[in-house]
Amino acid sequence: MDIAIVSLFPEFFSSVCSTALLGRAISKGILNVTYHNPREYAHGHRKNVDNIPYGGGVGMVLSIPELDACLSSIPEKGRILLLSASGKRFTQSYAKELAQEERLTLICGRYEGVDARICELYDIEEVSIGDFIVNGGEVGAAVILESVGRLLPSFMGKLESSEEESFSKGVLEYPHYTRPASYKGYDVPEVLCSGNHGEIARFRREKQLEKTIENRKDLLQNAILSREDRAYIEQIQYPRVSGNIYIGLVHYPVLGKNKKSIAVSLTNLDIHDIARCTCTYGLGGYYITTPIQAQQELCNTIVEHWREGLGAQHNKARSKAMECVYVVDTIEEAIESLRQSTGTAPFVIATSASAIPTLSYCDVRDIAKERVILILFGTSHGLAPEVYTLVDGILPPIRYIGGYNHLSVRSAVSITIDRILGDYF
Numbered sequence: 001m002d003i004a005i006v007s008l009f010p011e012f013f014s015s016v017c018s019t020a021l022l023g024r025a026i027s028k029g030i031l032n033v034t035y036h037n038p039r040e041y042a043h044g045h046r047k048n049v050d051n052i053p054y055g056g057g058v059g060m061v062l063s064i065p066e067l068d069a070c071l072s073s074i075p076e077k078g079r080i081l082l083l084s085a086s087g088k089r090f091t092q093s094y095a096k097e098l099a100q101e102e103r104l105t106l107i108c109g110r111y112e113g114v115d116a117r118i119c120e121l122y123d124i125e126e127v128s129i130g131d132f133i134v135n136g137g138e139v140g141a142a143v144i145l146e147s148v149g150r151l152l153p154s155f156m157g158k159l160e161s162s163e164e165e166s167f168s169k170g171v172l173e174y175p176h177y178t179r180p181a182s183y184k185g186y187d188v189p190e191v192l193c194s195g196n197h198g199e200i201a202r203f204r205r206e207k208q209l210e211k212t213i214e215n216r217k218d219l220l221q222n223a224i225l226s227r228e229d230r231a232y233i234e235q236i237q238y239p240r241v242s243g244n245i246y247i248g249l250v251h252y253p254v255l256g257k258n259k260k261s262i263a264v265s266l267t268n269l270d271i272h273d274i275a276r277c278t279c280t281y282g283l284g285g286y287y288i289t290t291p292i293q294a295q296q297e298l299c300n301t302i303v304e305h306w307r308e309g310l311g312a313q314h315n316k317a318r319s320k321a322m323e324c325v326y327v328v329d330t331i332e333e334a335i336e337s338l339r340q341s342t343g344t345a346p347f348v349i350a351t352s353a354s355a356i357p358t359l360s361y362c363d364v365r366d367i368a369k370e371r372v373i374l375i376l377f378g379t380s381h382g383l384a385p386e387v388y389t390l391v392d393g394i395l396p397p398i399r400y401i402g403g404y405n406h407l408s409v410r411s412a413v414s415i416t417i418d419r420i421l422g423d424y425f
């Protein structure tokens, strides 16, 4: 592969390109690196390549004529990349893509950056090596050289060495150990010395998943995960958090059409669907609050039918979902019930289609690591103002920017819970 590096400081690369595996690959001709310095195209005795920014502001800008002349002197440029903190994030899959190319040109920025018109003159991809600022693009170019170079055939001894690495399959790598088996009281995990390849593979996979959850949960969204992987992630990530979250479906006091506090009747769909959501996400339970005796009796009849009656015989899954339902008079009774069953008062959260939020979904997940939470959902036109005197926080409305956000309470419960416990982030 041919790599042309456009840099004001080509000497930066002398040790990078002569050391270890990269040095060997270059001396063997697996990688052919050439250097092109815009300063050689500068005029005047000071050979300036920078100038002050139009529009004002601090620092200088790498000017376009010298950079353009330098770039156009490279006969075959291949894909052109400009190292820039505001570029597309450089990743392992980006590196894999670049490793398929025959040639690349890497432009190293300096000062506050390069004159933006260079990206209009040439077909240039801006690429960032991470969310931080370094002094110049040379470090980034070295990163690309290292990561793309090692993916080239014959760069490394065994192809597997790069196949097993972090990011290759969307997760981070498992930890490595070598001799001695015991060091300062720290032993190598027993399973790695067992010779049982199945157990070793399982152990390593679990460590990969644990490490990815701890350090880079975002990667899991695109990772290829087996059923076992998913079960393991669920098992290590959610048990305590999800079990600490309870739903409260409020039928009084809620707002009626005329904006007065009223009591409304419950619906069969809300009983079923919210119970199913509670069960699906492994929540602690689901309180249905209504002060109307006849409504409580109706609700209990429905719940009993599915929990233990004829319904249970026909639909075991529904019977299981109904186990999490509790019918109470008031929100206060739900709070008291949780205080008695868990030993502490729950952190109470209101949801609303319009109220100003005081908490994020992430906050709720964090609070649930330590405390029991009761999330209140209003029926009719939402929770009445007096409910807000009982709450410790308010979650952001769902889709409040678009104008129309009249979801059924069942949908709102599912979306809210998924935002808090959603599979991997």
Ligand SMILES: C[S@@+](CC[C@H](N)C(=O)[O-])C[C@H]1O[C@@H](n2cnc3c(N)ncnc32)[C@H](O)[C@@H]1O
Pocket: 082, 083, 084, 085, 086, 107, 108, 109, 110, 111, 112, 113, 114, 127, 128, 129, 130, 131, 132, 133, 134, 135, 136, 137, 138, 140
């Ligand atoms: C001091 S930096 C300029 C930072 C720029 N003013 C900004 O805020 O994004 C000088 C040069 O370093 C390189 N650089 C700095 N951080 C980088 C990053 N995270 N990824 C890639 N290149 C970077 C770019 O080539 C940039 O033009």
